[in-house]
Amino acid sequence: MESVTGYPRNHVQVLPERIGAVANSDFPGHYPGEDHTWDLERFKQNMNLQVDRLTPSRIEFDLIGIDASIANALRRICIAEVPTVAIENVYVYNNTSIIQDEVFAHRLGLVPIKVDPRRVKWKQPVGPDGVDTSNDENTIVFGLTVDCTRRANVRRDETDPERLYENASVLSSKIEWQHKGRQYKHLNLPRPADVTDDGLPHEPENGQFDEPPQPANDDILLTKLRPGQSLNMLLYCVKGIGRTHAKWSPVATASYRLLPHIEIIQEIPPHLAAKFQQCFPPGVIDLEYDERTGQKTKVVVANARLDTVSREVLRHEEFQDSVRLSRIRDHFIYSIESTGAYKPEELLPESIKIMQTKITDVEESLKKAFPNHFPKN
Amino acid sequence: MEQPSFSDAVEREVDGEKITILPGHSADYSEATFCLWKEDHTLGNALRWMIMKNPDVEFCGYSAPHPSEPKIHLRIQMYDNLSAITCLFEALANLRTLFTSIDEAYQAALADNTYVIEEDTDIKARVAAIAQEAAERRARGTNTIGDVPMGDSTS
Numbered sequence: 295m296e297s298v299t300g301y302p303r304n305h306v307q308v309l310p311e312r313i314g315a316v317a318n319s320d321f322p323g324h325y326p327g328e329d330h331t332w333d334l335e336r337f338k339q340n341m342n343l344q345v346d347r348l349t350p351s352r353i354e355f356d357l358i359g360i361d362a363s364i365a366n367a368l369r370r371i372c373i374a375e376v377p378t379v380a381i382e383n384v385y386v387y388n389n390t391s392i393i394q395d396e397v398f399a400h401r402l403g404l405v406p407i408k409v410d411p412r413r414v415k416w417k418q419p420v421g422p423d424g425v426d427t428s429n430d431e432n433t434i435v436f437g438l439t440v441d442c443t444r445r446a447n448v449r450r451d452e453t454d455p456e457r458l459y460e461n462a463s464v465l466s467s468k469i470e471w472q473h474k475g476r477q478y479k480h481l482n483l484p485r486p487a488d489v490t491d492d493g494l495p496h497e498p499e500n501g502q503f504d505e506p507p508q509p510a511n512d513d514i515l516l517t518k519l520r521p522g523q524s525l526n527m528l529l530y531c532v533k534g535i536g537r538t539h540a541k542w543s544p545v546a547t548a549s550y551r552l553l554p555h556i557e558i559i560q561e562i563p564p565h566l567a568a569k570f571q572q573c574f575p576p577g578v579i580d581l582e583y584d585e586r587t588g589q590k591t592k593v594v595v596a597n598a599r600l601d602t603v604s605r606e607v608l609r610h611e612e613f614q615d616s617v618r619l620s621r622i623r624d625h626f627i628y629s630i631e632s633t634g635a636y637k638p639e640e641l642l643p644e645s646i647k648i649m650q651t652k653i654t655d656v657e658e659s660l661k662k663a664f665p666n667h668f669p670k671n
Numbered sequence: 672m673e674q675p676s677f678s679d680a681v682e683r684e685v686d687g688e689k690i691t692i693l694p695g696h697s698a699d700y701s702e703a704t705f706c707l708w709k710e711d712h713t714l715g716n717a718l719r720w721m722i723m724k725n726p727d728v729e730f731c732g733y734s735a736p737h738p739s740e741p742k743i744h745l746r747i748q749m750y751d752n753l754s755a756i757t758c759l760f761e762a763l764a765n766l767r768t769l770f771t772s773i774d775e776a777y778q779a780a781l782a783d784n785t786y787v788i789e790e791d792t793d794i795k796a797r798v799a800a801i802a803q804e805a806a807e808r809r810a811r812g813t814n815t816i817g818d819v820p821m822g823d824s825t826s
Contacts, residue, residue, distance in 0.1 A: 322724065323726065331725070337772065341773070343776040343779075345786040347786060347788075351791050361720050363717045363719065364720070364773075366713075367716065370713045642774075642777055643774055643778070646773060646774045649714075650770060650771075652714050653770075656714070659689035660689075660756065661760075664700075664756045667756035667757045668757070668760055
């Protein structure tokens, strides 16, 4: 449905100096004679979800037919409320490197840890009796022990520290997991050789054991060392959420953009066709064969999705009245990149689960306070 | 599953309640402002949208009174002296079914296998290729980005 401006109602207008019609107006009472009451069946019919691309670390999908408040809730939960495991306490026994203990500890905290957060319990804060609540179910321990030494048999004129010294660069691959208690059971791992069998059956879940806990990337530079310097520390990881600290965020990026839309409302003169095409990123505008000119001068929109909506075309006076730029308000193109704790395709379902618990929490509390107001039907 | 609050310093237990009603509501609860503890725009905005989808609602709005207080205020005013609390119940239930149907659509989309599945961009290989190319150009004696001789702009 078009409004008087010529833009469809569900389009955000991209104008030369501003954007227009940003807010959604699909509410009861907004348009005379139209019913915008919530209707699940109608919502399901209008809603469409398509996965576009999946890689080991990233997923891209289109979610069409939802309001920005819903889309944004999912994005926000992805970033700030889906839990992961990260290094929280660092016990430094020795650190003679150039980086101070506290700076190094902070740096270690940001290393993404690959362990399924669903297999780790929440660690309760230390109680008033001062007793630490750490146990094998809520804490994962890594060790970091590195010594830098001179290498033997190096050429006299060698200047590369990596060749001169052993462990000149300490990478995240040096972080080694230490098994504690009965952790192999909680984390769905084979029983380590040095752990005694408790006699109870231990089978892999779904016929497969998980990978042992480890940094998600093994080539993160932690610090550099020179001969005689060493590191010796224990790293205690706990489960947390991104709202508390970004190190617990399960995503590198979780974002969406609205699908761009380009409408050519006036024919582009053949001699300006090439210039028009140049106003957009490659692949957005195609020039087709035009019978009148006998050349490729017919301007068509090939793929608006590739447009960056730079508005370059609106800077040229000759094009200002020929094109209408917009974005589709209810077409969200999500891009979610996992840091490694979750598979990228697991992040949206996890976010939805967390949203459901939020809703249930409020509902339960409201039910307790106002049982008489609960809907009758 | 205990989740940490925004900040322990401002954590306030209100009889352990998740939701409270602020003073000043009408006697029949047709106009009321709710306070949702330990919630933010994530739930607030979605809930506001769903409540506004109800034709019996005269007004609905929400606010986060202060960024360091882990709470939001949700105002609902109803037509015809209907209960704002009932309206909130309905909105919560509707919101749950909405997210369930998104989840269902997502699982179906993942299962249909018509999307592109590929490996991540190998950044190390890409960097190595760029370095290689630069080295080759340097060997040929042509200027490259990042390897432009100083004071050479006139020649």
